[in-house]
Amino acid sequence: MSDTAATREERFASGMAVLDAMHDASGHGVIESLADIAPELGHQIVAWGYGDILSRPGLDPQQRELVTLGLLTAMGGAEAQLEVHIAASLNVGLTPEQIIEVFLQSSVYCGFPRALNAVGAARRVFAEHGLLPLPEA
Structure with missing residues (x-):
């Protein structure tokens, strides 16, 4: 060393x-x-x-969380970890709408079932944070 x-x-x-x-x-x-x-x-x-x-230093915390959300969604089966990182995403300043946008985009590349599972994880975290219902886009 x-x-x-x-x-x-x-x-x-x-x-x-x-x-x-x-x-x-x-x-x-x-x-x-x-x-x-x-x-x-x-x-x-x-x-x-x-x-x-x-x-x-290459990415800021928001960018890192966006990447993490997309990767965990694509992996599937990582909903517990996804919930932790959805909460972290909120903590570093991402909005619920930005988080949902990640899952919408993910549906194109990894399918609706994984995107739906990610939205389910987001629903649980958003409910814990008193963020539901989200305003319509």
């Missing part, structure tokens, strides 16, 4: 600062839920995912 390489603890602290800035309790709950079974996975999500990747 070079003199400029961050320590394991520094990478985790850096990642936790990014996680704190983006997520509410749901994002932190994911890490906490791993403490008794896969603490190293939780550490890597914070240190590598947030500390090394999401902290990079």
